[in-house]
Amino acid sequence: MNVKLESSFFEKIKKLLLEAQQGVVKQVNSIMVSTYYEMGKQIVEQEQNGSEEAEYGSYILSELSQRLTSEFGKGYSKRNLELIRKFYLTYKNAKSPISQNLSWTHYIQLMRIGDEKERSYYQQQTEINHWSVRELDRQINSSLFQRIVFDEDNNKIKPPEDQGDSILNSPLQTIKDPYVLEFLNLEDRHSYSESQLEQAIIDKLENFLLELGKGFTFVGRQVRFTFDEEHFRIDLVFYNRLLRCFVLIDLKIGKLKHQDLGQMQMYVNYYDRFVKTQDEMPTIGIILCKDKKDTMVEITLPKDNKQIFASKYLLYLPKEEELKKLIQ
Missing domain, CATH: 1.10.8 (Helicase, Ruva Protein; domain 3)
Structure with missing residues (x-):
């Protein structure tokens, strides 16, 4: 008797096994983390019993590594045991x-x-x-922490202790400056157009969404709207479900000009008046540019501006000192 196995039945069984495999991996990881923490604690306590802590500690790790390797195989080198000890010391308090x-x-x-x-x-x-x-x-x-968490000595925002999936309090909590786009693989000094930059972002959209931050979903590229018989196009349109608003992005490969800010203000005004619903928050506009002058941005935009932002983009991972200078 030749009975054909239904594909839907097979997929259900397959799903069960995959979920089981994932559960086993998660459980193994959980047990390993707990075990390493306890191992680190035991190592530290044993070291503290020695009269010469540094010398005695080194001896313990070397001897323990040899015996564990003999008993359990690879994975217990002296270096790994040092990491396990550091794990306990890092997280005990x-x-x-x-x-x-x-x-x-x-x-x-x-x-x-x-x-x-x-x-x-x-x-x-x-x-x-x-x-x-x-x-x-x-x-x-890419120094994410330094790019979105500001110096409390300068009376700027600090990261919330636990954002979870709650609604963010302000666009400032999600706008970065600079954005790091090294995954686009565009040479920093290479001559490229705004359309090429846009295409590179679309090709690496998943990476770009991760760089934008939490809650972003892609709406469209070159999104057109019309009034007074004139057509306008926004390079990239996103929606942030945490901020509950549209986020418009305009790409500029050259120096930022005040006309660019005025244009973005017009885009934002249009979306606020004709696209967003009453229960949604005001639209955010981000001009992503290669170079900008903060003074010009401040003078061009209103003092109480909370909707228009200009951020630099970098095509490489910045060094820590370079990033500090950019933020300052």
């Missing part, structure tokens, strides 16, 4: 406790960060946004 949702590899990346507030921020964002280790590494290397 931390305000953000260890999470069972992050893998050991995530924590190896997080332990690179010395400042607890910054480390806590990346840990929370990794959980909320389900970042892979690779994405977490990119966000750290």
